[in-house]
Amino acid sequence: MLPRSQYRRDRTIALMDPLSDVLSLLKPRAYVTGCLSAGNPWSLQLPAYEGIKCYAVVTGECWLSVSGVEQPVRLRAGNCLLLPHGRPFLIASDLALPPVDARTIIASIERYQGVLTVTPGDDFFLLGSHFALEGDARFLLEVLPTIVMLKDEAQQESVRWAVERMLREMRDFQPGGTLVAQQVAYTLLVEALRLHSADDARRGSGWLFALADPRMRTVLTLIHQSPAHGWTLEELARSVGMSRTAFAQNFRGSVGESPMAYIRRWRMTLAANRIQDKRESIASVAPSLGYQSESAFSAAFKRHWGRSPRQYHQEPTP
Incomplete structure (x- = not known):
């Protein structure tokens, strides 16, 4: 059991938080960042894709x-929005217009200072990035809706700096501008x-929404920082000054599963990532996640993923 002083120290000097942990596993990489302009009327159909698309409407x-x-x-x-599930989508000034398939015009789209021009004119201007995800994305995507919209004034203000900086980097063409634009994206x-x-903390459930609750964020951070520790319900409850029963109910209500189920799922997510990365042996992964033997780890891995660690190592994509 970790001493109470350790909990305080972890909360004070934590280098990673649960959201950072998950994103670091997914290794998001902005491999397309650009602008789209159009003059009315216009309609564009975009195909299915892998990864996450992020858009900000400028004008x-x-x-x-x-x-x-x-x-x-x-x-x-x-407005700023995310499209995290790779579904085909249509953007248009008028939905009644027959859309142009983006795949048929991509070779002839005019590129000027990083801008993709669909139709002549400046009625509409969009900034966008397409993030490739190199890791298993289910831990994040399962808690996100098909469209993630940020549209109130406070949210617009908080992303305005990033949008303006990306536009400046793309328009000025300074040395290193591509890397800066990707980092800002x-x-x-x-x-x-x-x-x-x-x-959406009050309407959604899942680890992402639980981060809005300071007590649940503290617990999730502890779990993420020390996945190999033999956490107990009593220990986690005590870390946030709650009774065992109240903590269990609160955690399930906000995260959507029991604390022990979450710990197992996070360990298996880390395990799959490390095995897929192929820089660690299966024998070394097991103790790093709290398993006393490779056989116990392999059994837990197969229950969760439906394949043994060795099978997953050979072919990680289900």
């Missing part, structure tokens, strides 16, 4: 219609996730 308005989502969404200047992604978790 103008348009409609967004995502496959599988019944109601289209009206986007206005200042990463900041925009983190800010969008952080604001979404705070905004």
Whole structure:
């Protein structure tokens, strides 16, 4: 059991938090960052993709219609959104217009100072990034809706700096500008996730939304910092000054599963990432996650992922 002083020290000098932990495992990389301009009328159909798309509307308005989502969404200047599930989507000044397939025009789209021009004119201007995820994304994507919208004034203000900086880097073409734009895009992604978790904390459940609760954030941080520790319900409850029963109920209500189930799932997420990375042996992964033997670890891994660690090492994608 960790002493109480250790809990205080962990909370004070924590180098990683749960959101940072998860994103570091996914290794998001902004491999496309650019702008889109259009003059009315226009309509563009974009295909399915892998990863997360992040957009910020700079000027103008348009409609967004995502496959599988019944109601289209009206986007206005200042709106920031994430599309995390890779579904085909349509953006248009008028949804009644026949859309142009982006794949058919990508070779002929005019590129000028980093801007993709769909139709001549300046009625609409959009900034976007497409993040490739190199790790297993389920831990993050399962708690996100199809469309993550940030549209109130406070949220717009918090992402405005990132949007303006990305535009400046893309327009000025300074040395190192591509790298700076990618890092700012990463900041925009983190800010969008952080604001979404705070905004939807009362309506959603899952580790992302639980981060808005200081007590649950403390517990999740402890678990993430020390995944190999033999955590008990009593120990976690005591770390935030709650009774065992109250803590268990509060954790399940905000995170959506029991503390022990969350610990097992986080350990298995770390295990899959380390095995997929192929820089650690399976024998070394087991003790680093609190398993006393490789056989016990292998059995737990197979229960969670449906394959043995060795099978996952050979072919990580399900």
